[in-house]
Amino acid sequence: MEVRVRYAPSPTGLQHIGGVRTALFNYFFARSSGGKFILRVEDTDRTRYSDESLQDLYDTLDWLGIKWDEGPVVGGPCGPYIQSERLGIYQKYAKDLVDRGLAYYCFCTSERLEALRKEQEATHSPHVGYDRHCRDLDPQEVRRLLDSGLKPVIRLKVPAEGSTTFHDILMGDITRENSDISPDPVLLKSDGFPTYHLANVIDDHLMGITHILRAQEWIPSGPLHVILYNAFGWTPPVYCHLPMVMGSDGQKLSKRHGSTSVRDFRAKGYLPEALLNYVTLVGWSYDDKQEFFSREELEKVFTIDKINKAPGVFDYRKLEWFNGQYIRQRSDASLAEAVKPYLKEAGLLEGLDEKTVAEKLLGVVPLVKERLKVLSDVTEMVRFVFADPQAPDAKTLCAKGHTPQQELAALERAYPVLRAGLEGGLEDAAIEENLCALAPELGIKINGVFMPIRASVTGSQVSPPLLPSIRVLGFEKTFERIERSLDTLREAVAAEGGQNG
RNA sequence: GUCUCCAUCGUCUAGCGGUUAGGACAACGGGUUUUCAUCCCGUCAACAGCAGUUCGAUUCUGCUUGGAGAUGCCA
Numbered sequence: 001m002e003v004r005v006r007y008a009p010s011p012t013g014l015q016h017i018g019g020v021r022t023a024l025f026n027y028f029f030a031r032s033s034g035g036k037f038i039l040r041v042e043d044t045d046r047t048r049y050s051d052e053s054l055q056d057l058y059d060t061l062d063w064l065g066i067k068w069d070e071g072p073v074v075g076g077p078c079g080p081y082i083q084s085e086r087l088g089i090y091q092k093y094a095k096d097l098v099d100r101g102l103a104y105y106c107f108c109t110s111e112r113l114e115a116l117r118k119e120q121e122a123t124h125s126p127h128v129g130y131d132r133h134c135r136d137l138d139p140q141e142v143r144r145l146l147d148s149g150l151k152p153v154i155r156l157k158v159p160a161e162g163s164t165t166f167h168d169i170l171m172g173d174i175t176r177e178n179s180d181i182s183p184d185p186v187l188l189k190s191d192g193f194p195t196y197h198l199a200n201v202i203d204d205h206l207m208g209i210t211h212i213l214r215a216q217e218w219i220p221s222g223p224l225h226v227i228l229y230n231a232f233g234w235t236p237p238v239y240c241h242l243p244m245v246m247g248s249d250g251q252k253l254s255k256r257h258g259s260t261s262v263r264d265f266r267a268k269g270y271l272p273e274a275l276l277n278y279v280t281l282v283g284w285s286y287d288d289k290q291e292f293f294s295r296e297e298l299e300k301v302f303t304i305d306k307i308n309k310a311p312g313v314f315d316y317r318k319l320e321w322f323n324g325q326y327i328r329q330r331s332d333a334s335l336a337e338a339v340k341p342y343l344k345e346a347g348l349l350e351g352l353d354e355k356t357v358a359e360k361l362l363g364v365v366p367l368v369k370e371r372l373k374v375l376s377d378v379t380e381m382v383r384f385v386f387a388d389p390q391a392p393d394a395k396t397l398c399a400k401g402h403t404p405q406q407e408l409a410a411l412e413r414a415y416p417v418l419r420a421g422l423e424g425g426l427e428d429a430a431i432e433e434n435l436c437a438l439a440p441e442l443g444i445k446i447n448g449v450f451m452p453i454r455a456s457v458t459g460s461q462v463s464p465p466l467l468p469s470i471r472v473l474g475f476e477k478t479f480e481r482i483e484r485s486l487d488t489l490r491e492a493v494a495a496e497g498g499q500n501g
Numbered sequence: 502g503u504c505u506c507c508a509u510c511g512u513c514u515a516g517c518g519g520u521u522a523g524g525a526c527a528a529c530g531g532g533u534u535u536u537c538a539u540c541c542c543g544u545c546a547a548c549a550g551c552a553g554u555u556c557g558a559u560u561c562u563g564c565u566u567g568g569a570g571a572u573g574c575c576a
Contacts, residue, residue: 010576045575110574117573124502128572153574171506180504182572189574196576220505220571241506248512250568281513281525288515288524308514311569315512318526328539370539381537399536432535439535450535462537 003035004210007068008200010042011053014261015060017314018215018245018253021279025242026213027066028280028302035210039071040203041082044193060262064272065295070207078207083199090194093202093232094154094187102231103187105152106134107145129183130155154188156197156228164223168239170309176223185224197221201228209237213304216241216311217252240304243283244311253314265319269342269375271330274323282312292325324373335369336361339378346379348386360385363472367464381464385472388481389459394492396461397485399451404496406444408489411452413438415482418453422475428467456485 007023009015030037041057043049058073070076080086097103113130120128135157137145146152158181165175187198194202204212219241229236247257259265265275277293284307286293293301327335340361343349349357364382371381383389398407414435421431435453439446454466457478463469470478 008576012576042576048575106574113574126502128503130573155574168506174505176504180572186574191574193574195574200576215570216506217570218576222505243507244570246569252570278513283513285514291513291525310507312514313512315526318513321526324539368538371537436535446535448535454536458536460536464537466535 001210003030003033004038004208005030005035005213006038006040006204006207006209008040008042008203009057010045010048010196011050011057012045012048013050013053014056014263016253016260016262017279018260020060020064020262020275021245021282022213022215022242023061023066024064024276024280024298025284025302025307027068028298029211029213029304030069031299032302036069037066038076038078038207038209039068039081040207041072041084042196042199043082043084044189044195044199046084046191046193056261056263063262063266064276081207083194083203086199086203087192087194089206090188090199090202091192094194094198097156097187097231098154100231101157103154103156104135104137104184105142105146106130106155106184106186107137107150107152108133127183130185132184135184151190153186153190155184156187156224156231158182158184158224158227164226166222166226166236166239168219168222168241169304170240170307171219174219174222176220178223178227181224181227187228197224197228201225201232201234204237205229205232205234211238211240213240213242216244240307243308245282246311246313248313248315250311250313257314258316267376269338269372269377270319270323271326271338271375274319274326277326278319278322282314283308320373327372327375328369330369332362332365332369336365339365339368339375342376342378343382343386346383348379348383352386360472367468367472371464384458384460384463385469388477391481391484391488392455392459394488396459397452397455397489399445399447399461402444402448402451404489404492406442406448407452408486408493410438410442410444410449411456411482411486411489413442414449414453415479415486418482419475419479422470422478428471431467452485452489453482456482 005026007026009019009023027037029035039061041054043054061068068074070078071081075081094103098105108130112133116131119125134155159178161178163175163177164181165173167173185197186195188194222239222241226236245253247253249257253260259268262275266272273294276295280293280298280302281291284302285291286301286306330338336358340349340357343361352360364378364385368378368381372378394404397411398404402410417434417438418431421434426434435449436446438449442449450466451461454463455461457463457466457470457473
């Protein structure tokens with residue numbers, strides 16, 4: 001039998017790590033077993049629905065390179081794949097359940113339900129949830145209420161006795177007493193929309209879903225769904241409940257732990273291959289050796305039996321590490337393209353023509369490739385190439401343990417050497433060698449020779465490699481900045497001398 | 502409160518009765534280096550507890566403890 005799995009998010013917010021992890025596991029399972037991956041939009045909550053969320057769903061999967069075989073946009077034999085377009089189906093099945101005495105109309109108002117909840121809370125009642133007030137309403141009374149125009153919900157008649165068991169590949173058999181199942185959950189809301197339970201069960205059956213891979217938070221409703229399958233006379237699919245993704249405090253991952261939406265990670269400059277790789281590793285592993293996997297690789301080697309049962313903490317630092325690794329794996333051209341939006345956003349590319357931008361970008365990438373953890377880091381690292389940095393003060397121009405006097409002397413000496421080297425067409429290594437040779441002569445450390453140049457050119461004591469930076473910047477600007485710093489140092493020395501004298 | 506699930510270094514994990522309990526991230530220390538990084542080397546660090554099964558338990562069983570999730574006209 002062909003494997004058919006689905007990712008069925010509700011477009012009520014941005015795609016987050018947990019959801020994407022579920023999508024990925026389903027997708028990889030489908031691919032590795034030669035099955036179909038189906039996307040279904042569960043937009044039955046019209047109060048929380050947003051177009052933006054739906055678009056974000058598509059954008060996110062697209063960004064990650066996840067293609068669905070059936071679903072919105074691409075269509076398929078079991079459509080429509082958007083639940084709001086399937087209302088008639090759910091209503092028909094719900095009505096059928098009522099007709100067969102397995103579900104019933106409930107006319108309770110939200111006020112009554114609210115009062116009930118408060119009372120149960122206040123009295124610490126052992127029974128929580130709906131009190132089944134309408135479960136045994138007289139048929140004629142039901143008719144009358146219906147005719148009076150009231151909009152009822154349809155609730156499932158959960159058997160009061162017995163227990164229900166379902167099998168989970170990972171967890172084994174899970175059994176719940178029927179009396180412990182939420183009493184008579186709503187299947188069809190008063191607005192005619194189905195709830196998750198109804199729509200989910202009907203669609204999974206109608207769409208021929210063979211395996212349900214979903215988060216463990218759904219385990220408690222497993223028996224409920226089985227009761228529904230039985231009520232319809234259908235065979236439940238195979239269940240596989242995925243371990244949850246937690247925050248550092250062990251609670252379900254949420255915004256207070258940091259970014260959780262894929263959009264955020266993307267904006268900060270995480271690469272899709274890094275996010276995909278890391279997220280797949282939360283709750284799944286291949287062996288004790290390999291942890292770098294491309295999407296294509298995972299499409300081949302992913303197996304359900306390697307999924308872990310225990311919830312996993314999402315480690316932002318390890319994601320960051322993965323990202324750095326993947327950044328270093330990218331080609332310069334690819335990285336230049338990836339980094340471009342960040343520089344543009346910072347306004348650093350304004351006034352430059354396409355050709356210059358392309359050149360600068362390609363020049364800048366080797367400078368930052370080994371330094372980036374996230375793409376957005378690039379802006380501050382290479383700002384000096386595109387904009388004049390604030391003139392560094394004397395302190396910034398002095399290497400650790402060196403005085404302005406020493407650095408003035410060093411820079412006065414180093415500048416002509418550097419200039420001659422650059423203009424004379426020497427290699428970086430040769431120029432560096434010449435500069436290093438000045439240190440013993442001046443009686444300072446090598447760092448003392450380079451730091452004033454570095455700080456002059458980049459405006460900071462921390463920068464990409466000096467000579468390559470200078471070449472990207474251009475000689476003219478380099479010399480201007482050094483001369484400016486020479487003045488700064490002279491002033492500082494003079495001021496100090498004046499004080500001393 | 503009730504129900505369900507889970508349990509190896511701080512974190513992600515390997516392990517499927519006999520191992521010096523392995524790897525990765527983080528942390529710490531060192532090396533390379535003109536800064537910062539990268540890279541390399543090393544150190545620290547775990548089987549929650551108690552019974553039982555067994556010649557032998559991290560591994561199997563039970564209990565305890567701890568954690569999480571669910572208990573909506575949200576999914």
